[in-house]
Amino acid sequence: MGLVSSLLVLYPSHYGIALFILGMLLIAFLISGIFTRPFVEILKRIDLMKAGTTGSVPDNVPEELEGIIRAFMEIHEDNLRQIESHRRFTSDVAHEIRSPLTALRGSIEVALRRQRSSEEYRDVLQRSLDEVKRLQGIAENLLLLSRADYKIIEMRKDWFDVNELVQEIIDRMRNLIGRKGILFSEEYQEPLEYFGDRVFIDQAITNVIDNAIKYTPEGGKIEVRTSTDGHSIILTITDTGPGIPEEEQEKIFQRFYRVDRARARTSGGAGLGLAITKWIIQSHGGKIAVESTPGEGTTFVIAFPV
Template sequence: MIDRLERAFKRQQQFTGDASHELRTPLAVIQAEATLALQKEREAGEYRESLQTISEEAGHMASIIEKLLTLARADSGTEQLMFEEIDLGKLLTEIAADAEVLCQHKGLSFQLGEVPGLTLKGDRARLRELFLNLLDNAIKYTPAGGTVSLSLREAERMATVDVRDTGLGIPPEHVPHIFERFYRVDKARSRAEGGAGLGLAICKHIAEIHGGRIEVQSEAGKGSTFSVRLPLS
């Protein structure tokens, strides 16, 4: 019992320390921009640039805080879920429309593969968050001219959603850790892209609360495939 409490306390300490570190950087940028703006008179355009930076960093902080709250609710068992019958194929088709717009904006090709009408019980909002997170990651880390794809298949009463990309890929030594909280393969690039290393941890949690799991196959320089397996109704 004592050992279990000690482990829980250490996890909480680590979580708090990591969260503080993630919030410290955007806060420092906001403080620096505000200080510079107040030090002397500036042209209107310079003020706008400072305000734009402050707005972006505040948005980054808000995103981190929302993800931290999601994980905190998961840890405490207080998150509220609304399970219903969901046509997974229809949901993915709706999500694909958003992903295609994002791909076009970055100069990527988007491919929607087969999406049969498979039905499962789940929380629509959380499943949408799961698949949008995976697609957003794929788009972020795929250079212009690459391809992102989404497809759905069934085997042994399990639905499998595959999100593929032709992006940077993940070095093999990092693959076992990518679903850990605050873990980032390339910290500098993740920071530039607005990542805090929480998205995949949330994806893993959402898959698990639906009785499923998430897996990845990747090769550095050749892209990745994230597969979400969920039980059908």
């Protein structure tokens, strides 16, 4: 007689209990397997996400769990985007400051190779000063954007006349406009009183007009107009420059973005102007939009709510 049969004879009730417990354990094991399988799958995906991939939702997970996974995936993807943009930003900063530094070092080394006339030294110093100014401009713009990110800039708002400000900006740029032989026209709708930070708005508008002058070839046309529709004060800056391809129009507001890196390099832009302009306008609850046709020109429209 086998052992099992002997036990069954000796302890029939105990055998039944043991079988029952074994059965329950088996069922518990199967059920826990069903419940834990999604978690095992999720853990596998978390391992992949740790390695830097985007996530995915495993099949057959309960609806509530799927919602939580999707929320985590969004946070993870957002973090990946931010890491990528920080990497790009650091590399852009390095590139941007390396070029003026290389130029600076080159001209100083060449100047020091032998004795020079005071004229030549003056020339080198002038070029060095230009590069230093460029570096200083980049550093100041970066500092401003970083303070904007940390939200530690306070707008000092007061009433001022927008038309007066625009005229002041254009007057400051008259020499540049004249040198490039640009036909400049202005049209003002008066009066346009606005409550905002005059210094920052000056900077925002200056950047856009500066671009129009910088990117419009000699003999081109620029038109600046102010108006109001009762809800907003609207500024329109139109030029007959090279235009901006449609797929680039959103990107020009990103830091360090330049449509034509080679062309912008010769005109000295770092690609920070419009990022600053957009931040200033948005800080006032306003909007900036661009319309452009390559080969014909560009129009920037700025609207400040009143």
